[in-house]
Amino acid sequence: xxxxAFKRAGTTAVTLLAASIIIFAFIHIVPGDPIYVLLGDTATxxxxxALRHQLGLDQPIILQYLTWAGHVLEGDLGRSIFFQAPVxxxxxxxxxxSTLLATMTMIWVAVIGVPIGMIAAVRHGTWLDQGLSGGAMxxxxxxxxxxxxxxxxxxxxxxxxxxxxxxxSIFEGGVVNLRYLVLxxxxxxxxxxxxxxxxxxxxxxxxxxxxxxxxxxxxxxRPWQVVRRHIWRNALLAVVSAFGFTFAALLSExxxxxxxxxxxxxxxxxxxxxxxxxxxxxxxxxxxxxxxYLLINLIVDLSYRLLDPRxxxx
Amino acid sequence: MSSxxxxxxxxxxxxxxxxxxxxxxLVATVLAAVFAPWLSPYDPYAIDPLIRLTPPNVTHWFxxxxxxxxxxxxxxHSSRMALLIGSGVVVFALATGVPAGVLSALFPRLGxxxxxxxxxxxxxxxxxxxxxxxxxLSPSVGTVIxxxxxxxxxxxxxxxxxxxxxxRAETYVEASRSMGAGTAWLISRHIxxxxxxxxxxxxxxxxxFAQLGAASLDFLGLGAPPDIPSWGNMLAESRTFITRAPWxxxxxxxxxxxxxFSLNLVGDALRDRLxxxxxxxxxxxx
Numbered sequence: 003x004x005x006x007a008f009k010r011a012g013t014t015a016v017t018l019l020a021a022s023i024i025i026f027a028f029i030h031i032v033p034g035d036p037i038y039v040l041l042g043d044t045a046t047x048x049x050x051x052a053l054r055h056q057l058g059l060d061q062p063i064i065l066q067y068l069t070w071a072g073h074v075l076e077g078d079l080g081r082s083i084f085f086q087a088p089v090x091x092x093x094x095x096x097x098x099x100s101t102l103l104a105t106m107t108m109i110w111v112a113v114i115g116v117p118i119g120m121i122a123a124v125r126h127g128t129w130l131d132q133g134l135s136g137g138a139m140x141x142x143x144x145x146x147x148x149x150x151x152x153x154x155x156x157x158x159x160x161x162x163x164x165x166x167x168x169x170x171s172i173f174e175g176g177v178v179n180l181r182y183l184v185l186x187x188x189x190x191x192x193x194x195x196x197x198x199x200x201x202x203x204x205x206x207x208x209x210x211x212x213x214x215x216x217x218x219x220x221x222x223x224r225p226w227q228v229v230r231r232h233i234w235r236n237a238l239l240a241v242v243s244a245f246g247f248t249f250a251a252l253l254s255e256x257x258x259x260x261x262x263x264x265x266x267x268x269x270x271x272x273x274x275x276x277x278x279x280x281x282x283x284x285x286x287x288x289x290x291x292x293x294x295y296l297l298i299n300l301i302v303d304l305s306y307r308l309l310d311p312r313x314x315x316x
Numbered sequence: 317m318s319s320x321x322x323x324x325x326x327x328x329x330x331x332x333x334x335x336x337x338x339x340x341x342l343v344a345t346v347l348a349a350v351f352a353p354w355l356s357p358y359d360p361y362a363i364d365p366l367i368r369l370t371p372p373n374v375t376h377w378f379x380x381x382x383x384x385x386x387x388x389x390x391x392x393h394s395s396r397m398a399l400l401i402g403s404g405v406v407v408f409a410l411a412t413g414v415p416a417g418v419l420s421a422l423f424p425r426l427g428x429x430x431x432x433x434x435x436x437x438x439x440x441x442x443x444x445x446x447x448x449x450x451x452x453l454s455p456s457v458g459t460v461i462x463x464x465x466x467x468x469x470x471x472x473x474x475x476x477x478x479x480x481x482x483x484r485a486e487t488y489v490e491a492s493r494s495m496g497a498g499t500a501w502l503i504s505r506h507i508x509x510x511x512x513x514x515x516x517x518x519x520x521x522x523x524x525f526a527q528l529g530a531a532s533l534d535f536l537g538l539g540a541p542p543d544i545p546s547w548g549n550m551l552a553e554s555r556t557f558i559t560r561a562p563w564x565x566x567x568x569x570x571x572x573x574x575x576x577f578s579l580n581l582v583g584d585a586l587r588d589r590l591x592x593x594x595x596x597x598x599x600x601x602x
Contacts, residue, residue, distance in 0.1 A: 013435075016432075017435055017436050017439050018439070020432075020433075020436040021436055021439045021440065024436070024440075028448060028451075028452070031452050032451060032452055136334065139577065139580050139581065139584065140573070140577050142580065143524065143528070143573055143576035143577035143579075143580055144569075144572075144573050144576075145528050145531045145532060145535070145548075145569070145572055145573075146532075147531075147532065147535050147551070148531075148551065148565075148569040148572065148573070151551070151555065151558055151565055151569075152565070154558065155558050155559065155562060155565070159558070159559045250441075251441055253441070254441035254442075254443045254444045255441075255443060257443055257444075257447070257532075257536070258443075258532045258535065258536065261535075261536055262535075272444075272447060273447075273536050273538070276447060276450070276451055276538060277537070281451070284447075284448070284451060288440070288444055288448060291441065291444055292439050292440055292444075295439060295440075295441060296439050
């Protein structure tokens with residue numbers, strides 16, 4: 003187990019290293035000299051030279067990368083041009099919204115996707131199964147922002163049950179502020195619940211073809227006991243790991259949802275920073291999301307191995 | 317194609333009426349795109365402030381938008397952008413993913429390197445990769461195709477790699493090789509012909525996701541230039557008027573859902589007819 007864990011962590015580190023080079027290169031590829039981007043059009047030649055020296059842009063590119071990577075490891079992701087504040091603190095401001103949104107979305111995904119997927123698997127081949135699976139495919143074909151706009155129209159504008167946009171922190175207004183996240187999390191959950199539904203169903207069908215399930219049935223164990231103890235327990239593994247991947251993917255999928263509902267999260271920060279040409283923030287957010295994405299994938303892989311010793315991954 | 321092979325390709329659809337309906341929707345969308353100028357009752361760009369935000373009626377079946385433009389005509393014309401971006405992404409993903417995947421499987425050293433690069437690119441979530449590229453390149457339809465295509469290039473490479481590895485281990489491939497067949501012969505005679513059906517499955521899924529991705533980018537204001545009618549752009553514009561003019565939200569959205577759902581249905585039907593050994597490469601079973 004340990005040798006596997008070290009090996010897997012090693013690959014993640016190498017991938018992260020390579021990804022960091024791409025992310026570093028990003029700020030050098032964007033159109034225009036980063037100095038002009040950072041200082042604006044009104045900068046004097048002296049200011050430009052001073053900043054160029056201060057940022058080390060007169061150094062060889064490899065040294066520049068190492069300096070940048072060193073700063074990143076110390077938690078210094080540069081300064082936002084728009085906010086005139088450290089990028090890390092700008093990102094941290096959006097972290098609460100994004101984390102809570104992702105968590106609430108995962109709750110919907112678990113509550114909706116898993117049980118319905120189980121029902122579809124148990125009723126495999128019936129019209130109910132076909133209806134549920136087809137419905138899931140339909141849900142996966144609907145753009146989240148379209149669902150979001152309809153949720154706003156129906157539940158915010160017409161019925162007035164939930165607020166249509168924004169999110170004040172729960173640390174200022176209390177837990178009731180979570181109601182601001184109900185509609186966004188539902189919109190974001192729709193396609194992901196559909197994927198988990200299909201995966202739960204497929205995974206349970208896979209397991210139910212195993213010999214030990216046939217043996218259990220042949221022994222005369224009640225059908226629902228077979229489902230609960232033999233099929234479900236084993237199918238759970240694939241579902242749990244899919245949860246990790248889904249959660250990791252949510253951070254970037256939330257970009258659209260946060261824009262629709264005007265939520266002050268990391269996703270909307272990216273879009274606004276793109277429109278404002280605030281490159282250091284874009285770079286910082288990409289870095290943070292990639293790190294979180296890789297870490298979650300690593301944890302999922304390791305826990306998969308821990309939960310099921312049969313899994314032999316190379 | 318002989319009539320025999322046509323029935324072979326149609327078999328997955330005749331067995332499943334809903335997939336056939338999906339195929340029908342797709343054919344209708346292609347026809348709408350091709351004959352858009354003749355099918356549209358009005359000029360999609362014609363502005364008429366006197367009739368702005370009119371609900372659907374006899375003269376304007378889908379109503380009008382905030383500039384008084386005919387929503388039906390714009391919806392029809394938008395199918396062109398949908399097809400252009402969808403097929404562009406599919407062509408890009410296949411044109412890069414197929415050579416990369418096949419060569420990786422046949423030349424292990426190259427494969428090791430390429431698959432590591434794919435791993436690195438896959439560390440970037442698809443939408444994030446697209447956004448990063450949009451920042452670097454100037455906004456245009458080509459940028460959108462490239463930005464979305466990059467994410468599917470990696471998945472296509474992986475799938476083709478997996479399929480080719482399986483094919484390479486087949487007895488007939490080994491027999492051919494032992495009789496002195498070169499790499500070019502193996503690829504053109506044994507590998508590519510066997511990749512056609514699975515790639516058709518992959519193409520329909522990529523096309524479907526490209527629809528959703530392009531719509532999201534349009535909606536964020538980072539996709540196709542706003543003066544071009546596209547379903548995503550129409551939705552982005554209608555956003556401010558959703559309570560006053562809900563019909564502006566309905567029709568373009570329905571078109572996105574209809575095409576994406578149809579493509580998924582078609583892909584699903586084709587996948588179920590695939591060789592079971594190939595089906596595993598696509599992940600989902602059952």
